[in-house]
Amino acid sequence: MQQLHFEQILLATGWDKDITLKIDPSGYIQSIERTKSHEMGETITGAAIPGMPNLHSHAFQRAMAGLAEKRSSPTDSFWSWRKVMYGFLDMLEPEDVTAITAQLYMELMRGGYTAVAEFHYLHHSRTGQPYEDMSLMSQAVIEGARVAGMPITLLPVFYAHAGFGGLPPESGQRRFINTLDNYQELFSALQRLEMQDPNLTLGVAPHSLRAATKEEIVELLKFSPETPFHIHIAEQQKEIEDCIASYGRRPVEWLYENFDVNKRWCLVHATHLTDAEIIQTAKSKAVVGLCPLTEANLGDGIFPAKRFISEEGSFGIGSDSNICLNVARELESLEYGQRLLHQERNVLTSTAFPNTGHFLYKKSMSGGARALGQPHGGLQVGARANFVTLDLEHPDFYGRDQENFLNILLFSAAADFKTDVYIAGEKMVAQGRHKREEEITRTYKAHMSKLLANL
Ligand SMILES: [Zn+2]
Known part of the structure; x- marks a missing residue:
């Protein structure tokens, strides 16, 4: 069982702090606990919101x-x-x-x-x-x-x-x-x-x-x-x-x-x-x-x-x-x-x-x-652990309270900064970079060269 500790997180019930999610091997959230302890698992810094x-x-x-x-x-x-x-x-x-x-x-x-x-x-x-x-x-x-x-x-x-x-x-x-x-x-x-x-x-x-x-x-x-x-x-x-x-x-x-x-x-x-x-x-x-x-x-x-x-x-x-x-x-x-x-x-x-x-x-x-039709309606028990992190050190977020995080994300430049993205508890994007980015884009460009030549 994977454990992730969150400093700040938007759960299905609302914003919260110091929360540990237990995630099963298939990526589903098994439990949500309030705890200061993060010795058992990875700590997610910043603020996490559901994808x-x-x-x-x-x-x-x-x-x-x-x-x-x-x-x-x-x-x-x-x-x-x-x-x-x-x-x-x-x-x-x-x-x-x-x-x-x-x-x-x-x-x-x-x-x-x-x-x-x-x-x-x-x-x-x-x-x-x-x-x-x-x-x-x-x-x-x-x-x-x-x-x-x-x-x-x-x-x-x-x-x-x-x-x-x-x-x-x-x-x-x-x-x-x-x-x-x-x-x-x-x-x-x-x-x-x-x-x-x-x-x-x-x-x-x-x-x-x-x-x-x-x-x-x-x-x-x-x-x-x-x-x-x-x-x-x-x-x-x-x-x-x-x-x-x-x-x-x-x-x-x-x-x-x-x-x-x-x-x-x-x-x-x-x-x-x-x-x-x-x-x-x-x-x-x-x-x-x-x-x-x-x-x-x-x-x-x-x-x-x-x-x-x-x-x-x-x-x-x-x-x-x-x-x-x-x-x-x-x-x-x-x-x-x-x-x-x-x-x-x-x-x-x-x-x-x-x-x-x-x-x-x-x-x-x-x-x-x-x-x-997917178990994807927010961070709650039974849903998949699909989430995005917001970097609270970014000038737009720095010092702001939780209530404003989503307003800032939507209505300021902050939306364009680099984030981490997790799918089923696995980090797929780190600081805005996908783990297979190089290979995926190289393949895409090769196919586009052929298609655009024929257009
Ligand atoms: Zn359409």
């Missing part, structure tokens, strides 16, 4: 960050970005995906994330033919996660159509497309891997209401009734208009009319909601998957977070297109969007948690843990 679950990532998009920032038409939008993205993913082989995923997950870990949900839709070979082993590309992602040491919730994505009402897929989507039978084969293969791998959790994900019909979603819900169930929804105005044209309803409105949406669901983005949809979503306990920096980058719109929180809605954060890999910057952006919108300060708080940093961190941690 953040990242509930929405498309790993391969990490490698195209910055490649779609040139105006290509008078109406540059999500849809022109998607064209660039399709062109990039056309070239990827499984070993490229492993190299990019390892680099990304290492960087996410340095940025404070200690588990990732990967919304994985790149399934087939470059011609669109399925690989002989349907799960080959999924295995490439899992291997990237293993190299970086990142616990992963893999969401193999079901994608069958190009638009509402079952439109036939476009050629740029040929690597994503599955029938329900194919998907069953893929999912069964991944279930066998999940049984042998404590760092792998499985979920189910219809890509969007554009890509899956009602009948298909009904079948997908039966695949594994307890696992997380994620879907992109209401990200773009055009999607709202197309949905109304096909189904006579807005996407979220239609979803709730047709399904029992509950706490198993993660509604990714849900940017454009009416007041009735906000109330219904909050009441259902579905987690809304917010990706504020990607939503800003793609010009999606601003999620009505103030109103949603007033209805006690659940949310978590994701890095989505992976243009910025830092928990603090993502949460800061969420709050700043609301400040600009409402012309107020400290918008996303509650009476119990008036500190904006603490409120945002706590809410997105518990929502994220639920969306990932």
Whole structure:
């Protein structure tokens, strides 16, 4: 049994001092004791906070960050970005995906994330033919996660159509497309891997209401009734208009009319909601998957977070297109969007948690843990010992009290300084440097040389 002694720590019950965690060989917290004694184990200096679950990532998009920032038409939008993205993913082989995923997950870990949900839709070979082993590309992602040491919730994505009402897929989507039978084969293969791998959790994900019909979603819900169930929804105005044209309803409105949406669901983005949809979503306990920096980058719109929180809605954060890999910057952006919108300060708080940093961190941690289906909801008995340390000698933290630590992390430059990150009690990042950084980045660069030469 491993023992770690903490000078200052944010437990699930709140901030505390002089705490010893006993951690079992699988990395789970067995006990939490108050003690001054640290003779038995390693002492963690500074302040420890739980790591953040990242509930929405498309790993391969990490490698195209910055490649779609040139105006290509008078109406540059999500849809022109998607064209660039399709062109990039056309070239990827499984070993490229492993190299990019390892680099990304290492960087996410340095940025404070200690588990990732990967919304994985790149399934087939470059011609669109399925690989002989349907799960080959999924295995490439899992291997990237293993190299970086990142616990992963893999969401193999079901994608069958190009638009509402079952439109036939476009050629740029040929690597994503599955029938329900194919998907069953893929999912069964991944279930066998999940049984042998404590760092792998499985979920189910219809890509969007554009890509899956009602009948298909009904079948997908039966695949594994307890696992997380994620879907992109209401990200773009055009999607709202197309949905109304096909189904006579807005996407979220239609979803709730047709399904029992509950706490198993993660509604990714849900940017454009009416007041009735906000109330219904909050009441259902579905987690809304917010990706504020990607939503800003793609010009999606601003999620009505103030109103949603007033209805006690659940949310978590994701890095989505992976243009910025830092928990603090993502949460800061969420709050700043609301400040600009409402012309107020400290918008996303509650009476119990008036500190904006603490409120945002706590809410997105518990929502994220639920969306990932992992034991990751804060430092408590039964959870994994996944945590990040803050250097209290840093000028921004020096002499400040615990109550302000998360405010400082989110709203000052401190977020960019070097931290230590532990996964299941093991130190993976020391002073901002990942233990396999050199090897991972060397491999990533070798693959990027090849890909960029062909772009
Ligand atoms: Zn996405």
